[in-house]
Amino acid sequence: xxxxxxxxxxxxxxxxxxxxxxxxxxxxxxxxxxxxxxxxxxxxxxxxxxxxxxxxxxxxxxxxxxxxxxxxxxxxxxxxxxxxxxxxxxxxxxxxxxxxxxxxxxxxxxxxxxxxxxxxxxxxxxxxxxxxxxxxxxxxxxxxxxxxxxxxxxxxxxxxxxxxxxxxxxxxxxxxxxxxxxxxxxxxxxxxxxxxxxxxxxxxxxxxxxxxxxxxxxxxxxxxxxxxxxxxxxxxxxxxxxxxxxxxxxxxxxxxxxxxxxxxxxxxxxxxxxxxxxxx
Amino acid sequence: xxxxxxxxxxxxxxxxxxxxxxxxxxxxxxxxxxxxxxxxxxxxxxxxxxxxxxxxxxxxxxxxxxxxxxxxxxxxxxxxxxxxxxxxxxxxxxxxxxxxxxxxxxxxxxxxxxxxxxxxxxxxxxxxxxxxxxxxxxxxxxxxxxxxxxxxxxxxxxxxxxxxxxxxxxxxxxxxxxxxxxxxxxxxxxxxxxxxxxxxxxxxxxxxxxxxxxxxxxxxxxxxxxxxxxxxxxxxxxxxxxxxxxxxxxxxxxxxxxxxxxxxxxxxxxxxxxxxxxx
Numbered sequence: 001x002x003x004x005x006x007x008x009x010x011x012x013x014x015x016x017x018x019x020x021x022x023x024x025x026x027x028x029x030x031x032x033x034x035x036x037x038x039x040x041x042x043x044x045x046x047x048x049x050x051x052x053x054x055x056x057x058x059x060x061x062x063x064x065x066x067x068x069x070x071x072x073x074x075x076x077x078x079x080x081x082x083x084x085x086x087x088x089x090x091x092x093x094x095x096x097x098x099x100x101x102x103x104x105x106x107x108x109x110x111x112x113x114x115x116x117x118x119x120x121x122x123x124x125x126x127x128x129x130x131x132x133x134x135x136x137x138x139x140x141x142x143x144x145x146x147x148x149x150x151x152x153x154x155x156x157x158x159x160x161x162x163x164x165x166x167x168x169x170x171x172x173x174x175x176x177x178x179x180x181x182x183x184x185x186x187x188x189x190x191x192x193x194x195x196x197x198x199x200x201x202x203x204x205x206x207x208x209x210x211x212x213x214x215x216x217x218x219x220x221x222x223x224x225x226x227x228x229x230x231x232x233x234x235x236x237x238x239x240x241x242x243x244x245x246x247x248x249x250x251x252x253x254x255x256x257x258x259x260x261x262x263x264x265x266x267x268x269x270x271x272x273x274x275x276x277x278x279x280x
Numbered sequence: 281x282x283x284x285x286x287x288x289x290x291x292x293x294x295x296x297x298x299x300x301x302x303x304x305x306x307x308x309x310x311x312x313x314x315x316x317x318x319x320x321x322x323x324x325x326x327x328x329x330x331x332x333x334x335x336x337x338x339x340x341x342x343x344x345x346x347x348x349x350x351x352x353x354x355x356x357x358x359x360x361x362x363x364x365x366x367x368x369x370x371x372x373x374x375x376x377x378x379x380x381x382x383x384x385x386x387x388x389x390x391x392x393x394x395x396x397x398x399x400x401x402x403x404x405x406x407x408x409x410x411x412x413x414x415x416x417x418x419x420x421x422x423x424x425x426x427x428x429x430x431x432x433x434x435x436x437x438x439x440x441x442x443x444x445x446x447x448x449x450x451x452x453x454x455x456x457x458x459x460x461x462x463x464x465x466x467x468x469x470x471x472x473x474x475x476x477x478x479x480x481x482x483x484x485x486x487x488x489x490x491x492x493x494x495x496x497x498x499x500x501x502x503x504x505x506x507x508x509x510x511x512x513x514x515x516x517x518x519x520x521x522x523x524x525x526x527x528x529x530x531x532x533x534x535x536x537x538x539x540x541x542x543x544x545x546x547x548x549x550x551x552x553x554x555x556x557x558x559x
Contacts, residue, residue, distance in 0.1 A: 033401040041406035061424065119315040124323035130541025131534055132503040135514070138522035138530055139346075158500065214412075218440065218497060221414040222504030233417070240420035252417050259412025 063245030072246040088230035096155025104160045108167025133158035133219050147227040158219040159212035170204025202273040210266035324348050350528035370512040378437025386442045390449025415440035429509040440501040441494035452486025484555040492548035
């Protein structure tokens with residue numbers, strides 16, 4: 001009896017160990033592939049930079065190469081340009097996304113729950129969604145007192161749509177029986193929202209936020225090319241106007257790295273809140 | 281005889297069902313047309329109301345030209361003066377060229393990602409890094425590399441829209457049942473046949489889904505790309521309307537951009553439905 005139990009524990013422990021070692025192996029493989037991929041990209045970039053620098057006609061653009069770009073980073077950091085740009089852009093992005101989530105999630109729940117609202121809102125929402133966000137710019141500049149306000153507005157109006165539609169799609173997938181069970185157990189509307197709707201659709205909301213982040217990231221830089229004197233878009237424009245090509249590519253690389261990090265965080269959150277596939 | 285009766289009854293029942301089905305289809309279509317128009321009517325009514333209320337305030341009276349009525353009048357004027365057709369032509373050309381390049385590059389690379397595990401694992405980090413470089417930050421580089429503004433804009437659209445095409449193609453290929461390839465090989469299919477008879481029909485749905493996403497991103501990139509340098513297209517027309525303080529033209533262009541985008545998106549959606557075999 002005790003033998004069997006300990007045997008079971010041993011098997012379980014063995015399985016657990018092999019699972020952790022497999023997970024460790026996978027992580028190592030992932031890290032290796034990640035680094036190798038980046039190394040290949042940088043090697044190609046280095047080759048291209050050398051090619052540009054060796055041709056006398058294009059030698060003035062040698063700053064685009066890998067080595068000058070990497071050398072520009074400490075300088076940008078010491079001048080504080082990098083931190084300022086990232087902080088200013090981060091503030092605008094965060095404010096715009098927060099507004100998009102605060103507006104988009106309730107609207108998405110309404111779209112998902114009310115057939116009447118869904119039917120009627122479809123054509124106006126699709127029309128307004130397909131108005132390219134940056135074409136609101138002249139209007140935003142007139143309506144909002146500050147450039148910061150109009151940039152936040154542009155980011156919010158660009159990123160509200162994925163949040164609305166993902167939330168609505170998530171709600172449509174929820175089993176209607178859950179609502180009946182909750183009502184039978186005496187749930188009030190607030191409990192319905194916090195106990196049923198939010199846990200069920202958090203996966204879809206995060207998927208929507210990830211899409212929204214991608215769109216907001218596309219809109220942020222052109223919005224900052226005009227008017228303002230801070231942020232990642234301005235830093236790029238500034239580097240171009242001063243012909244500091246090494247700083248230009250350094251800022252472009254920074255934008256890619258920050259975007260990659262934010263996107264990865266969203267992907268992790270999506271995995272964490274997923275209950276669709278993680279059943280087994 | 282009795283069999284005959286059953287057949288007749290059966291066909292009558294079928295006819296009845298077909299009729300009721302077509303009338304149901306007709307009803308649901310009438311319903312959706314009603315909702316489409318009703319929704320837009322509500323949008324325009326709210327727009328009119330907002331501008332009307334705002335322009336009651338004497339300090340904001342110059343905002344009256346932002347209303348829907350001046351905007352619709354402006355669409356008529358701008359159509360006749362050739363502003364809208366010209367903007368449609370040039371922006372459409374840039375969008376089409378950029379998307380074509382994105383598809384021509386994105387689909388083969390997507391197939392490579394979907395078919396080769398080695399390539400997928402190695403390309404993931406560089407592709408994700410480059411994907412998250414905001415497309416408009418390539419602009420200074422594009423302007424230096426390309427001789428004309430037109431090419432630079434097409435490059436920006438292409439680099440923005442290649443990623444959704446690539447990743448959708450790869451995801452579509454990952455869903456294809458590997459047995460199909462075995463069956464095809466057993467039946468003596470050449471690599472060319474595998475591409476045209478298995479891969480392309482199987483992933484057409486996903487490629488079109490990717491193209492729809494790509495269109496959405498390209499549509500966002502197009503306008504700011506046209507703010508600078510060029511003197512034609514949607515972005516330029518908006519910028520021009522703002523600088524000449526013709527606010528009714530500005531609102532008219534907003535409407536035109538939304539409407540054209542809506543039509544393109546709906547066309548993509550119809551194509552996706554046409555090539556869907558999953559459901």
